[in-house]
Amino acid sequence: MRIRNLLSLFTVFLLSFIIAVSCTPSPQTSTSNNSTAIQLGFSAWPGWFPWQVAQEQKLFAANKVNVDLKWFDGYLDSINALRAGQLNANTQTLNDTISSVAAGSDQVIVLVNDNSTGNDKIIVREGINSIADLKGKKVAAEEGTVDHFLLLLGLKKAGLTQADIQFQPLETGAAAAAFVAGQVDAVGVFAPFTTRALSRPGSKELFSSKDFPGAIPDHLVVTRQLINERPQDVQSLVNTWFATLDFMKANPEKAYEIMAKRAGVSVAEYKDYDAGTKIFSLQENLQAFSPGKDMKSLSYAAGEISKFLVETGLIKQAPNLNQIFDDRFVKAYAAKQKS
Template sequence: MKIRKLLSLLIIFVFGLAIAVSCTPSQPTSNYASTTPAKTSPIQMGFSAWPGWLPWQVAQEEKLFAANKVKVDLKWFDGYLDSINALAAGQLDANTQTLNDTISSIAAGAEQVIVLVNDNSTGNDKIIVRDGIKTIGDLKGKRIGVEVGTVDHFLLLLGLKKAGLSATDVQIQPLETGIAAAAFVAGQIDAAAVFAPFTTKALQRPGSKELFSSKDFPGAIPDHLVVTRKMIEERPQDVQALVNTWFDTLDFMKKNPEKSLSILSKRAGVSVQEYKQYDAGTKIFTIQDNLKAFSPGKDMHSLSYAAQEVSKFLVELKLIKTAPDLTKLFDDRFVKTYSQN
C-alpha cells in the first residue's frame, strides 16, 4: 500500500514538474549563431556568372553548406537578369545581386534584404568599344549592346552622364550580356557593356578595347547576397548559415588556391590563366570590409549612402518611377554575429 502511495505521489510530482516546465516562457535568442536549420526544405538560391559570386560553386563542391548544417539547392543562371526575376517572382529564397538591381526590385514591390557584401567591382564591369572610338563622346549615335536594367546598363549611364551625354544620345540595343558580347565580336554593334567573364569574349574582336570600367566609379557596384524577408522571418538560422558558409569558403580558397581556381574557372567557362586576370577587377569583401560597408558613411563605400545615391540616379534616369523605402534594405545582424563568433 505504501509503495503504491509513494508511486502515486511520484507520478503527481513528475506530472506537475512537466506542466511547470512547459508553461515557462522560452527566452528569445540574442543572435543567429546557431546553424541548425529551422526547416528541412532546401534553400532555393540563385547565382550567375560573376567572379564575386562564383565562390558559391566552391562552397557546393566542397560541401561547405553541409558543414554549416544548411541544405541549399544552388541554381545556376546563364542570364543574370533571369535570376533577378526568379527571386522577385518567389521562385528563389536567395540570390546574388547588385545594389542597383536590388533597389529596382524593391521599387517594383519585392520584399528583399541584403545580408552580405560579396565584393565590389573594381574593373570587371567594362564598356568595350570597337576600333576608332577613343572617347565617351565618340559613343554619340553609336549602337551599344547592353542588358537593360542591369548593373552594366547603370555603368554605361554613369559614364555617359560624366561626359555630358544621356541614353537618348546613343542607340541602346537591348541584349542579354552573353549575347551582347557575341554580337560585338561579330561586328553587329559598336560597343558592349559587359561584365567578366563576358569581357574576355568581347575583347576577342580585333582592335577592340576598354573605354571605361567600374574602376572609374569606385563603390558604385557592390555585389551582395540577397534574401527574401520571409527567409529572415521564418529561417534566420539558415540565413546565418549561408553567411557563415561564405566566409568558410573564403578561408578554404585561401588555403587551397589551385583547387579553388580550377573550380572557379570551370564554372566561368574560361581557362585558369584567364580567370586570374579577373582578380584585380573584383575586391572580395572580408568580414572587416562587410562591417565597414554596413556602417553609416558619407561616400559610396557606405551601403546606406550608396543606396540613396543609386536610388536618386535610377529615378532621374526613369529606370524606376519613385524612390523606394530603403530603411529595411540592409540587415547586418548576420555578419555581426559571424564576427563576434
C-alpha cells in the first residue's frame, strides 16, 4: 500500500512537472551556434597574455563574440584539450600544431601572435659552457613541445642528437623546479619559467630562440569545424586580437599590470620579456602568410619544421600542410582598415 501511494504521488508530480514545463515561455537565450561560447585556451607565454587583457577590458564583447577564455597551467594540456575537442581554439606554436595535424587533428592557423626571439631558452648549470658539454648530461624539457624542439635544434647544430644526452621529459614548470633543485644539469623552458630557472646560483643561458630566427612562431589555432560553422566568430576573434594590441599601445601600463598578474611576476619582470617576444603587427601577419623562401614565410617554415620533426622522430609522417593556414580573416581585417 505504501509503495502504491508513493507511485501515485510520483505520477501526480510528473504530470504537474510536464504541464509546468510546457506552459513555461521559451527563454530568450538561443541554443544556436552564435550564442554558444567559443572555448579558447591559452597558457603561460608572453605572446598569449594579451588575451587576458582582451577578457578584462571586455574586448571580446566589443567585437561581438562570446568567448569562454580558459587558462591552462600546463601548455601541453591545452594542446591535448584542442585535440580532444574540448576547445574550439587554442594558442599554439607552429611545430606543435604540425604535430597535432600529423596525429589526425584538423586544425587551422588563422593568426600569428608573435615570434619567439629569446624567450625560449636552454639554461645550464655552472660548468657547462658549450652545447658539446651537454653530452651525457641530464637535460629536462616538456616532451614534444617547443623547448624540446629548440633543444633538438641546438643539439643538431653541434652534431649531437637526443641519444647523446640523458633526456628527462617533464612538464615545463616541473622541469624548471627540477633544475633549480639541482636534479638536472640543464633545462629547456619558456618565459616566465625562464626567470625561475635562472634563480639557480651559477646558472646561465646556453642558447635561445634568438639563435634560431623564425623557428618558433606562435599562433591562434582553431578547429576547421569552427571555421566551417561559425566563420564570423573566427573573424571576430581575429578582430579582437588587433583591438587588444591597439588597447595595449594606448594603455601600456594597464596592459602590463594585467599581463604580469596573469604571469605571476612583477611588472618589471614582465617588461624584461618584451625583448624576447616579437608581437606581430597586421602588416607582419600579412607578410607571414605570404609565400616565401625563408623562415619569415609560414608555408616555408612549416615545410622545414615538418621535415625536422620527422627526422628527429617527433612525428612519424609529415602531414599535408596545404590546408593548415587560412589568411582570409587577417586579410578581411586589413581590408576593413583601409575602407
